[in-house]
Amino acid sequence: GAVVSQHPSRVICKSGTSVKIECRSLDFQATTMFWYRQFPKQSLMLMATSNEGSKATYEQGVEKDKFLINHASLTLSTLTVTSAHPEDSSFYICSAPQGAELFFGEGSRLTVL
Amino acid sequence: AQKVTQAQTEISVVEKEDVTLDCVYETRDTTYYLFWYKQPPSGELVFLIRRNSFDEQNEISGRYSWNFQKSTSSFNFTITASQVVDSAVYFCALSGPRGTASKLTFGTGTRLQVTL
Numbered sequence A: 001g002a003v004v005s006q007h008p009s010r011v012i013c014k015s016g017t018s019v020k021i022e023c024r025s026l027d028f029q030a031t032t033m034f035w036y037r038q039f040p041k042q043s044l045m046l047m048a049t050s051n052e053g054s055k056a057t058y059e060q061g062v063e064k065d066k067f068l069i070n071h072a073s074l075t076l077s078t079l080t081v082t083s084a085h086p087e088d089s090s091f092y093i094c095s096a097p098q099g100a101e102l103f104f105g106e107g108s109r110l111t112v113l
Numbered sequence B: 001a002q003k004v005t006q007a008q009t010e011i012s013v014v015e016k017e018d019v020t021l022d023c024v025y026e027t028r029d030t031t032y033y034l035f036w037y038k039q040p041p042s043g044e045l046v047f048l049i050r051r052n053s054f055d056e057q058n059e060i061s062g063r064y065s066w067n068f069q070k071s072t073s074s075f076n077f078t079i080t081a082s083q084v085v086d087s088a089v090y091f092c093a094l095s096g097p098r099g100t101a102s103k104l105t106f107g108t109g110t111r112l113q114v115t116l
Helices: none
Strands: A004-007 A010-013 A019-025 A032-038 A044-051 A067-073 A076-081 A090-098 A101-104 A108-112 B003-005 B010-014 B019-021 B024-026 B033-039 B046-052 B059-061 B064-069 B074-079 B088-095 B104-106 B110-115
Touching: A004 A090, A010 A019, A019 A032, A019 A090, A019 A108, A032 A067, A032 A076, A044 A067, A044 A090, A044 B104, A076 A090, B003 B088, B003 B104, B010 B019, B019 B110, B024 B074, B033 B074, B046 B059, B046 B064, B046 B074, B074 B088
Parallel strands: A010 A108, B010 B110
Antiparallel strands: A004 A019, A019 A076, A032 A044, A032 A090, A067 A076, A090 A101, A090 A108, B003 B024, B019 B074, B033 B046, B033 B088, B059 B064, B064 B074, B088 B104, B088 B110
């Protein structure tokens, strides 16, 4: 079946630095991808919808200047957490639709020290 | 607005017991999809089932079964003869009218602990 891959799976960074997380659809093209965030022991909350060739659509309360999303190709969307702070530590997971199916990446665990 | 409620925060059972995880949803859409996902400690989401709002037939897959009742907006999940490997957080989720190829609204999850 279709596979969505995220990289890195784990990242630790210092406060104030920026971190980029990649989400790739390995064997299909995705004009849309979704980014979710999951704080420890909480649910997954949609952050934004990534659209190939156009601006991302952010959910209410998500700072678009802090969470930069780039969907530069039909198989790659990137999420950049700019000037990361400890409160940004979370599990970030992407998903991509293919036809009527929806596939999730393995997730990326970000820890900001 | 869409909403998914999983009232059970945590459930603990002994192996071989049956356990039912509840899910109640709210939506104004007439067409939608409901999902269940399993999230083991490693974090990845494991897809379990997708159900179309038009299809109210119950489904059984091995030890798993699902009871969809549109009249009560519920989509409950039962694990029969639970095993330790079933220990995980289980999420119920709802999609919008575009079907599965759309963003999902997740419930808060139910943590299932199966002990020997």
